[in-house]
Amino acid sequence: HAAWLPPEAFRALGSRRVLVHGDGMLVDTVLDEVARACARYGGRMWHSPSWDVDVDLVLALRGTDELPSATVQAARAAGEAALAQAGDNAVLGAEGFVLARAGDVTAVLADAPAGLLYGLFHLVRLGAAAFDTTRPAEQHRPALRRRMLNHWDNVAVHPVMGQVERGYAGGSIFWRNGRPRGDLARIREYARLLAACGINAISVNNVNVGRTEARLLTDRLGDVAEIADVLRPYGIRVHLSVTFAAPVVLGGLPNADPVDEAVRAWWAVTTRQVYERIPDFGGYVVKADSEGQPGPFTYGRDHADGANLLADALAPHGGVVHWRAFVYNHHQDWRDRSTDRARAAYDHFVPLDGRFRDNVVLQVKFGPVDFQVREPVSPVLAAMPATRLAVEVQVTQEYTGQQRHVCHLGPWWSEVLRFAPWGPGGRTVADVAAGEAGEGGGLVAVANVGDDLFWTGHPLAQANLYTVGRLAWDPQLDPRAVLDEWIALTFPQSAMADPELVGRTLHEIMDDSWRTYERYTAPLGVGFMVHPGDHYGPDVDGYEYTRWGTYHFADRDGVGVDRSRASGTGFAGQYPPYWAQVYESPERCPDELLLFFHHVPYGHVLHDGSTVIQHIYDTHFAGVEEVAVMRGRWRTLKGLIDPAVYERVEQRLDEQARSATEWRDQTNTYFFRKSGVPDAHGRRIY
């Protein structure tokens, strides 16, 4: 299954003399990786030998006995010196590592086995550069401790959503037709890919928990334990999505009320049994009182009561409950503008700040609505200082082309993570996710893989998965540099006829592809305009008169949702003062979010001097042209990369071109008919 980390990616390492020092399950994983690389490329490996050896590379746990070799000791000393120099920051922790050099020897030191594993993958990323004698020492530790994937995989096939809800890469790698898929080798391969980009937790079933899925918590727990066993050697913990109604549907209790002693006891016992079977179990993920899922509201309780119930059951075992903040009224009426879906998470959760237990992570979608190609950052992230917050992003491309379109999301996530909700120069979203003392909720991403040959349907969509892991490890990374890493690891230089051309072309196609997607879809942050249900392709009025709360309010005079305090829903007022003022004003609001916050006339002039209507026309024409250019660029790679990858991408680009054209024509026609304003450049609009 073609992905990053093919054997060629280990070439630089595999030809060296490598010493691995330390013990533990994850050290065994390192040994296994190094042994395979050395077997392939003629290197040699030792594991904690008791005699002196001459080596090029040492991977060692600190705090273990000194080794006899003089070079090894020198390398270790270099690593220690680098750490000492860093002073207070010298704590590597459970996952960090230091890379240093002494003479000709490269050393990776870690305090714990996971650090050694991450250090190994760092070496692989660096390739020959890791052995550059002039390379200064470097330390790495993750900015976010919690780096999680949520799989929306159904165990039983859902009649509408199929095996994987919003999955665009075939079936689940975990489940098939109600049973475990049974391909543990594939899960192991997956774990390895994830460890190489830094992911350390996975929930293995959908947040919409059906009857079969619910049973994973009890009589089907063995199926989960089997997955946990395979993920563990790569430092990945298993989490489970559970239904709030579990005491009723599984336990036969009359209710699931959080204050009911029988309910509390049921969760305590059930959770203890989970830990007996899976000692390093991560915890629960819960979607409650959202889109029809059961929750505490049934019993007149609130989300803090609900989350704390599960938190109390998990606490004795060190587990965490990820409680999702994606709560809104999905029966709202478009005529009643007092219920703005964008406000909902804030209105529900902010009053509860301070009431959640320490082991509750409130998992907040990055934007206030739903994973659109452009949204402002959720104001909840700036409004709950006493709660552990995780930021949730969507790697599966539900609203960004469904892995039929190239849409590289790294730049978008990077923008979100670097956003400063209290105003420029202040703390960022990444800081919130990291938490004051590293105790934040981290980054959670809805996964995009399936049993597809290329894992993600569109081979280039793999880069989104890789990137989300890397940005969770270090939100400061430049997304272009991360894309470079992915390209180098996926299309190793040594295996390419013209690596320079391949790398450049992939950058040209992918770097700006998110903005290209934005150009030919819903304009200026207004969102949606997608086909209802499957959310693929344009349908400008598809959701306009429905109950889901996603409207654009286009009429003959203008378009956009008035979310100002002065005259709209007041959503803009949920931000700290700096952004509240910026968003409140149609003049100051950034162009790309204008229609998210304001209803403006078609003639409203944007910061770039264009009018809203002309901007809609121009961006839609431009987006389609950009896709044509992408397609042309891809064709220059024919014969240079794996033909199967080439063809899959080519087919998908054909579909992207078709779909982008459809978006352009429907959107432009719609707004031309509404506004009656012709295109300033006289292009044909139907």
Ligand code: BDP
């Ligand atoms: C929406 C999806 C829906 C998910 C929901 C969620 O359309 O399938 O169940 O998000 O996040 O975007 O719970």
